[in-house]
Amino acid sequence: MKDLDSLAGVVELRHGAGGRDMAELIARLFVAAFGEGGEEDQAVLALPPGRVALSTDGFVIAPLFFPGGDIGSLAVNGTVNDIAMGGAEPVALTAGFILEEGFPLADLARIVASMAQAARAAGVRIVTGDTKVVERGKGDGVFITTAGVGVVAGSLSLSVRGARPGDAVIVSGTMGDHGVAVMATRAGFDFETEVVSDCAALNGLAAALLAAAPGTRSMRDPTRGGLAAVLNEIAQASGVGIVIREAAVPVHPAVRGACELLGLDPLYVANEGKLVAVVPPEQAAAALAALRAHPLGQDAAVIGAVRADPDRFVEMETAFGGRRMVDWIAGEQLPRIC
Amino acid sequence: MKDLDSLAGVVELRHGAGGRDMAELIARLFVAAFGEGGEEDQAVLALPPGRVALSTDGFVIAPLFFPGGDIGSLAVNGTVNDIAMGGAEPVALTAGFILEEGFPLADLARIVASMAQAARAAGVRIVTGDTKVVERGKGDGVFITTAGVGVVAGSLSLSVRGARPGDAVIVSGTMGDHGVAVMATRAGFDFETEVVSDCAALNGLAAALLAAAPGTRSMRDPTRGGLAAVLNEIAQASGVGIVIREAAVPVHPAVRGACELLGLDPLYVANEGKLVAVVPPEQAAAALAALRAHPLGQDAAVIGAVRADPDRFVEMETAFGGRRMVDWIAGEQLPRIC
Numbered sequence: 001m002k003d004l005d006s007l008a009g010v011v012e013l014r015h016g017a018g019g020r021d022m023a024e025l026i027a028r029l030f031v032a033a034f035g036e037g038g039e040e041d042q043a044v045l046a047l048p049p050g051r052v053a054l055s056t057d058g059f060v061i062a063p064l065f066f067p068g069g070d071i072g073s074l075a076v077n078g079t080v081n082d083i084a085m086g087g088a089e090p091v092a093l094t095a096g097f098i099l100e101e102g103f104p105l106a107d108l109a110r111i112v113a114s115m116a117q118a119a120r121a122a123g124v125r126i127v128t129g130d131t132k133v134v135e136r137g138k139g140d141g142v143f144i145t146t147a148g149v150g151v152v153a154g155s156l157s158l159s160v161r162g163a164r165p166g167d168a169v170i171v172s173g174t175m176g177d178h179g180v181a182v183m184a185t186r187a188g189f190d191f192e193t194e195v196v197s198d199c200a201a202l203n204g205l206a207a208a209l210l211a212a213a214p215g216t217r218s219m220r221d222p223t224r225g226g227l228a229a230v231l232n233e234i235a236q237a238s239g240v241g242i243v244i245r246e247a248a249v250p251v252h253p254a255v256r257g258a259c260e261l262l263g264l265d266p267l268y269v270a271n272e273g274k275l276v277a278v279v280p281p282e283q284a285a286a287a288l289a290a291l292r293a294h295p296l297g298q299d300a301a302v303i304g305a306v307r308a309d310p311d312r313f314v315e316m317e318t319a320f321g322g323r324r325m326v327d328w329i330a331g332e333q334l335p336r337i338c
Numbered sequence: 339m340k341d342l343d344s345l346a347g348v349v350e351l352r353h354g355a356g357g358r359d360m361a362e363l364i365a366r367l368f369v370a371a372f373g374e375g376g377e378e379d380q381a382v383l384a385l386p387p388g389r390v391a392l393s394t395d396g397f398v399i400a401p402l403f404f405p406g407g408d409i410g411s412l413a414v415n416g417t418v419n420d421i422a423m424g425g426a427e428p429v430a431l432t433a434g435f436i437l438e439e440g441f442p443l444a445d446l447a448r449i450v451a452s453m454a455q456a457a458r459a460a461g462v463r464i465v466t467g468d469t470k471v472v473e474r475g476k477g478d479g480v481f482i483t484t485a486g487v488g489v490v491a492g493s494l495s496l497s498v499r500g501a502r503p504g505d506a507v508i509v510s511g512t513m514g515d516h517g518v519a520v521m522a523t524r525a526g527f528d529f530e531t532e533v534v535s536d537c538a539a540l541n542g543l544a545a546a547l548l549a550a551a552p553g554t555r556s557m558r559d560p561t562r563g564g565l566a567a568v569l570n571e572i573a574q575a576s577g578v579g580i581v582i583r584e585a586a587v588p589v590h591p592a593v594r595g596a597c598e599l600l601g602l603d604p605l606y607v608a609n610e611g612k613l614v615a616v617v618p619p620e621q622a623a624a625a626l627a628a629l630r631a632h633p634l635g636q637d638a639a640v641i642g643a644v645r646a647d648p649d650r651f652v653e654m655e656t657a658f659g660g661r662r663m664v665d666w667i668a669g670e671q672l673p674r675i676c
Contacts, residue, residue, distance in 0.1 A: 018562025
């Protein structure tokens with residue numbers, strides 16, 4: 001296992017064969033970074049009391065490294081955020097790796113270190129995992145699928161079905177940073193240094209929001225499909241309409257500029273460290289203040305409101321005073337952005 | 339979504355884009371089969387009291403369909419079994435799909451139906467999932483990563499570190515059926531009709547074993563790397579030696595014949611519906627009887643014993659009276675067998 005010692009080698013099929021080579025890869029790379037797992041095929045945890053939230057997310061991003069993160073931090077934060085959006089405190093994650101033969105072990109080590117760091121930052125443990133290796137040309141470097149558990153305290157019940165006419169629609173910050181950072185890296189654009197992914201764990205921000213606005217109806221992180229997808233999902237599931245104001249949607253100037261160059265609409269671009277919350281009107285001010293008081297929510301804004309609409313339309317009042325439909329994304333705008 | 343209605347189409351990048359096409363794929367294929375999930379990004383469950391077991395497993399098998407199962411049943415049973423081997427009753431699974439552009443939707447529907455059927459048979463729910471699509475040539479049809487939670491009742495504590503000298507080593511049935519069934523299919527051999535994967539959920543069998551032999555030290559399902567890997571893992575982690583008797587290891591005659599043709603050793607070939615248990619000697623008879631009374635354990639056998647050995651060797655008394663080392667698998671014997 002000289003190649004693992006030096007991390008100068010590459011992933012080979014034997015690393016996924018269930019023998020000594022796999023055991024050593026797991027011990028020297030994964031267990032060393034995550035501080036647990038490895039010997040048992042399952043982790044056994046004593047969870048705090050409460051209902052258990054369960055979520056999973058797969059990551060097939062290209063390129064694997066981008067300004068503000070990499071597939072490792074993304075894989076941790078993505079599942080942490082899916083759990084947190086259910087009102088749960090994330091506790092533990094699993095990590096499943098599908099490696100392509102020939103992938104550099106040094107890159108894998110960098111990704112695994114990034115996962116460990118993201119897990120520490122989010123306050124979760126990576127307790128168990130799995131590694132498979134596919135032949136060259138049957139994968140693309142590394143795919144990671146994380147799953148996780150969290151605990152929902154008390155009787156909290158957030159749901160994409162919970163929005164009611166009159167509710168405020170709040171975003172926790174600027175839209176489109178992650179997707180544009182990845183696309184810019186992929187295209188080799190110069191502005192990539194200005195645009196950085198917002199990849200971050202949202203459990204702290206979500207907890208602050210729920211403490212200030214316990215009547216919150218729904219939280220969701222606008223990843224694939226962007227803000228437009230989340231608003232349509234809420235409108236569809238809740239049987240309501242939503243109207244947002246274009247001028248109220250925060251977009252970083254560099255992201256806006258990049259979107260114009262790339263022909264993208266920030267409303268449809270993925271975020272990895274932002275949340276959308278639907279909050280009853282009487283708690284909107286408290287929710288906004290709580291978000292803005294948190295380092296990840298300084299640009300939070302009320303962007304619109306829920307209204308009765310049997311057609312379940314999402315509409316936007318444009319900067320010019322008109323109104324246009326905000327439909328779901330059509331086709332594939334940004335492949336493999338997360 | 340005409341192609342989804344008829345299931346005559348193929349997976350396209352738009353099915354992973356986070357928009358309407360993805361929502362419809364999820365609703366019509368996954369939610370329709372699993373009966374839940376789809377709208378929320380996480381599932382919230384009220385688990386029975388006890389510690390929570392958490393496990394994950396990725397599946398990259400080729401071919402996707404084989405005698406006795408497919409990647410779908412494998413993905414459910416694999417994680418169910420990892421949870422059950424920890425002494426937990428599996429409750430809920432997550433399912434993450436990584437689809438290759440161009441993969442036939444009809445095949446995906448068949449796989450998803452197989453997952454739903456396997457989950458019903460195992461008594462678990464598939465509560466949430468994720469779908470990603472990669473470009474043609476960047477994947478291989480479909481990869482599935484499942485994760486799951488189960489509940490460990492009482493103070494039960496099984497561990498790969500638990501084996502002690504004098505303990506009996508028991509297998510629940512014939513070795514090598516799964517790996518040989520897959521390899522035979524891959525090779526296009528005629529005997530494939532005789533050799534059928536043992537792919538099955540072991541939670542019922544494991545519960546029966548633990549009820550009869552509550553002192554059981556360790557359970558493990560011998561998948562990748564086969565029986566040899568599991569015995570070496572136990573010996574290594576427990577700091578003991580293990581001696582098995584070749585004549586006592588059950589191997590189906592057709593599997594033995596296929597192994598001879600293919601140049602394989604059944605001790606190193608993957609199983610997907612068998613368990614290895616280390617049981618204190620005074621409970622071995624009860625354990626064996628309980629396994630044999632279960633439909634999945636009719637061929638159960640005591641194959642050897644744990645002994646003190648600072649070298650942690652696994653050895654086998656051969657049919658000819660000699661003794662040979664049973665080392666870990668070296669290199670890659672059977673790529674993508676699970």
